[in-house]
Amino acid sequence: MSKLSTLVLLAALLLLPGLSRAQLFPVDTLMKNGPLNNRVNIVFVGDGYEASDMPQYLNDVQAASTRLFSESPLRQYQQYFNLFAIKVPSAESGTSHPHTALDCYTSPLAPRVANTYFRSAFDYDSIHRQINIAGVTELGSVLAASFPSYTVAVVLVNTGEYGGSGGEIPNVVTITANSYSTEVLVHELGHTFANLADEYWAGIIYAREYPNMTELARQPGGVVRWQSWLGTNGVGIYPYAEAPAWYHPHQNCKMGQLYAPFCSVCTEALIESIHGAVRPVDSFSPGSTTLPNPTQNQQFSLRLLPPTPNTLRVKWQLDGAPLAGNVAQVTVPSARLATGTHTIEAEVIDSTVLSHSITHRTLHRYVYRWDVGQTPNGTTISAREAEYVIKTYPNPVADVLTVAYTLPQPGDVRMTVVDAAGRRLHTLTRGRQAAGSYRYELRTADLNLRPGGVYTLVLDIDGRPFSQQLVKQ
Structure with missing residues (x-):
């Protein structure tokens, strides 16, 4: 089954009303750092574990997750994740081995068809170590019924034989209980969660623009998207030996070799994906309210989600003037709020040097x-949370780029387009705009965008910049 058809199938399965009546399986909470709607939720699902094997299944999950969170930057951002295990019993232990791959001679496994819940098997794509599941329908049903809020699902297969795969089913990684397979999990999470390419040559059908892969000839001036890392921590512009028109950023990255660390470029991509899924603030206080005692000092606070070590920077202001810094809570004397209307603002940024x-x-x-x-x-x-909703489409863009945004309050607006090296290409001033929604269509020729280039549209609102990355077709 193609990746596209699998994506359509799994999406359809998760939307079918009948799945609400599907069988529920027990879910163990292994690590709960916060609410499901503000965490990356990794959910393990076992295959080939009989009911009596469930203690071993949970041990295998714990071993895999321990390895996962020993890797940078997942280690630093572990609080941004939740971890769960769905206990799905199979009729038989183990997994199937069709013995159809050309390299089966490297395995001691005999041919076998096992009766497992998700019908996992080795030899996928005629490669022995490629283990995958045929029970895509069953997996969609289990996830929809037992844990629909998953971000990434990991199918853990009960066999000591090395194997794993990812990408065939969207947001799903399949690994075995072999200790080396936990490395596959970390690698495949780079694909599934951060949209990273392999840094070994997997074939021309997989070649396109990724955070860590580029066709250099199509980049204006030879400027790559990882330009800011060049010359640091071994990052360069290295051609794939099998296809020298395509390049990757490092010679020893986990996306190329197991047991290597993630290179700086891939580390950055993982961090950006984490922040794309999780806000570093779980809640704020007080909410909208009326306090009967005007002489009472007022306390304002944020429930922060700091990485380890803490790289969050917090800036508090009262009526635009500095009030406090790098604290989660401030107290404002009632005398400073006694007359007129005042604004207290807290701004949170992750200052990590890993991005x-x-x-x-x-x-x-x-x-x-x-x-x-x-x-x-x-x-x-x-x-309120001062959220500015900004959308750019299509992306990649051909001839016309649509920019749409919503202002929660009046503001001065300016749009700027910069290239991958940070050079300003075009500036559009919109002036003072009222609160509301706006939409503009911009010709890419007028913005000086060249085919294959990677650009950033910066929308500056009252001196506060917001950015969206663009790729020109």
């Missing part, structure tokens, strides 16, 4: 605002 992305500190910037005013009934607080 050089020019969009990191703009795209992943979080602002919380409290408007405070005095009324006859007391102190009124209006609280």
